[in-house]
Amino acid sequence: MAALKITAEVRTGSGKGVARKLRDDGRVPAVLYGMGQEGVPLSLDDHELSLLLSSAGARTSILELEVKDSGKNARKNVLIKEVQRHPYKDHILHMDLMEVAMDQVLSVMVPLEVLGTSQGVKMGGIMEMKRREIEIICLPNAIPESLTVDVSDLEIGDVVHVEDLEVPEGVTIPHDTNFTLLTVVAAAVEPEPEEEGEEEMEGEEAAEKTAEKESEAGEGEEE
Secondary structure (H helix, E strand, C coil), X not given: CCCEXXXXXXXXXXXXXXXXXXXXXXXXXXXXXXCCEEEEEEEEEHHHHHHHHCCCCCCCCXXXXXXXXXXXXXXXXXXXEEEEXXXXXXXXXXXXXXXXXXXXXEEEEEEEEEECCCHHHHCCCEEEECCCEEEEEECHHHCCCCEEEECCCXXXXXXXXHHHCCCCCXXXXXXXXXXXXXXXXXXXXXXXXXXXXXXXXXXXXXXXXXXXXXXXXXXXXXC
């Protein structure tokens, strides 16, 4: 697959007013971190960024970032660190990028992808996802788009742990605890409603017993 590319411009100024002006001009504020340097403020083309994020694996792929600064261009290998979106509009508000060295291992989060439909779910059970992504350590060019979990053979009560994952060569999962990733549980059974006749009978019986106790208590006081 061809490398994903994006172009950025070094920006000046900061604050909500500057960010608002950039968005009005069709640009997205961003910051580039990493490689022992302070964050570099950038701006990205909104349309180009939206196309990039719609590409498969964009969130876990190494991107070729071209930075334009006063007529000079620099190319860097980066990962998307964070994307901030508007809470209810389809707008990207801000992005953080992290520069990486291709010969140094790094820690990243990758999504878990579920394959198949479990036998337990077919029998009425429910699959509960405990984790939707997991941390891995590897070289930048070995980052997988996702780690897959085949649940086709899972019955009700079965559990998938970290040690059950198959990871590509060169990828490790830095966890000592073999925590749960997903499980198939039985669906909750709702109690059947009692018939009205039985409820009325129980109410009448309770009222009669209460009346009998009060009567007995009254007779005791008279004695």
